[in-house]
Amino acid sequence: MRAALQDRYGTPEVVRVGDLPDPVPAADQILIEVKAASLNGSDRENLSGRPFYSRVGGLRRPRDPVPGSDVAGVVAAVGNAVSEYAPGDEVFGELAGYRGGLAELVATSPKLLARKPPGLSFTEAAAIPQAGSIAYRSTRGVRPGDRVLVNGAGGAGGAFVVGLAKHLGADVTAVDRADKADYLAGLGADDTVDFATEDWSDHRDRYDLIVDLVAHRSPYRVHRALRKGGSYLLLGGHTRILLATLTAGPAIRAATGKQVKVQVVPQSREDLEAVTALVTEGAVAPVIDRIYPLEETPEAYARLAAGDNQGKIVIKLP
Ligand SMILES: NC(=O)c1ccc[n+]([C@@H]2O[C@H](COP(=O)([O-])OP(=O)(O)OC[C@H]3O[C@@H](n4cnc5c(N)ncnc54)[C@H](OP(=O)(O)O)[C@@H]3O)[C@@H](O)[C@H]2O)c1
Structure with missing residues (x-):
């Protein structure tokens, strides 16, 4: 699969796009075909490794080379122990561990994810989780x-x-x-x-x-x-x-x-569903700054690192 890769902490130049083996979901995981992923301030911190708390679990280098925490996509496969989702379901949410999302596929626990409302595009849904x-x-x-x-x-x-x-x-x-x-x-x-x-x-x-x-x-x-x-x-x-x-x-x-x-903000499906309900009823809207294709992830990170974005930067996958 194609994925954004970050092997060390640093400036946007350390981000490249390359190939990785397709992930295989564990029994309690689902495999998501990612359609869109959005960047947050935490992705900027996870890029530079500053503040220090962004290195938890990866003191010298990121513990997972694929950055990106907020995703929306389609379930491609489910582990044996997962009964909640089936292939074809549309889901979105924040990935446990805040990494792995900027890739064509990600294997993750379904516990934090929610079903994408049909009225929201993948781009809109990916812009909600952490910020919302x-x-x-x-x-x-x-x-x-x-x-x-x-x-x-x-x-x-x-x-x-x-x-x-x-x-x-x-x-x-x-x-x-x-x-x-x-x-x-x-x-x-x-x-x-x-x-x-x-x-x-x-x-x-x-x-x-x-x-x-x-x-x-x-x-x-x-x-x-x-x-x-x-x-x-x-x-x-x-x-x-x-x-x-x-x-x-x-x-x-x-x-x-x-x-x-x-204020600790737990990664929570309940919170995600509650704030998404406010989005679908029109009370608040995710603000999209720019949409980049996966191959231009380094450019997206350069914009994020420069602080030039007004609203969310979204990476769209084919
Ligand atoms: N508590 C929790 O459980 C929890 C959970 C998730 C995330 N977070 C944290 O929440 C934080 C914010 O996330 P975010 O995604 O909103 O970040 P963000 O997108 O980077 O936004 C930060 C904003 O603050 C501006 N700024 C920079 N220096 C400033 C200053 N001195 N005074 C006022 N504004 C300034 C930035 O402008 P420029 O872009 O021009 O610099 C930017 O517009 C991150 O540190 C993230 O790790 C906390």
């Missing part, structure tokens, strides 16, 4: 009128968070590069902040919820931007800040009544 699940988890409990700040709003997860928060009736401030301001306003953001010229953590007592996808501020600083009873959720960012937030969160809560915590 991040948004679904981080916006639970948002009420109409809440003030929500999304840091890193122009990326894969951020755009989905903006869309869901607006659907829930929030007033949304979107933080990212200045040249993404029009794009963010188009997604519904009420206000945009250019992170290069303005520090949102100076916005004292302003937000009910802060969703931080690119955390690099001390937990002792970010809580000041929260209103009384507000929550700061760290989704991704520097490992040092992640550890500091885990450690300091309980003390900050005890002292201020504000929640400052790391």
Whole structure:
């Protein structure tokens, strides 16, 4: 089969497209003929091996040479112990271990996958799983009128968070590069902040919820931007800040009544189905930036690494 290959951590030049033997599903796996796969910020991290948590399971080199976690495709075969799916079923979801998806075929556990709604194309379905699940988890409990700040709003997860928060009736401030301001306003953001010229953590007592996808501020600083009873959720960012937030969160809560915590987003079929239901009913939509054929995966990674994408980059397979 043809597959994108990454044998070491580095810049987009380490990604090439080559041949691998077809995978054979284990008894508890299904074999998917991949029709589309999308890239997330985690794929950029898994490319460079930074932050450090992206090397879990592959300290010196990626443990699976095939990158890519979000896929949509058709079941080509099932293992002996799988009764839930049959060849021909259309499925989508996030792959366990966050790798293996940028290939014509992938053998994986069916537990995390869901049936693709017939009204969604493979491209649309592949753009949902990780970004949609991040948004679904981080916006639970948002009420109409809440003030929500999304840091890193122009990326894969951020755009989905903006869309869901607006659907829930929030007033949304979107933080990212200045040249993404029009794009963010188009997604519904009420206000945009250019992170290069303005520090949102100076916005004292302003937000009910802060969703931080690119955390690099001390937990002792970010809580000041929260209103009384507000929550700061760290989704991704520097490992040092992640550890500091885990450690300091309980003390900050005890002292201020504000929640400052790391938000874990489990790979979950239930979350995927819940957020996909919101997509099919038109409450929120995955935003597609560009679609590349598999053979142009290195170019797709170059765009992702440069941060030039506005929305999801999708790789389409024949
Ligand atoms: N908590 C969990 O369980 C969980 C699960 C899955 C993923 N994640 C993590 O979630 C994180 C975000 O994912 P994603 O897919 O949304 O990432 P992404 O697509 O890379 O988006 C990040 C966005 O932030 C922008 N940005 C860069 N530096 C910034 C700064 N200093 N201030 C504000 N914005 C800045 C980026 O702009 P440029 O592109 O121009 O740099 C980009 O638009 C990743 O770290 C991923 O590992 C967490």
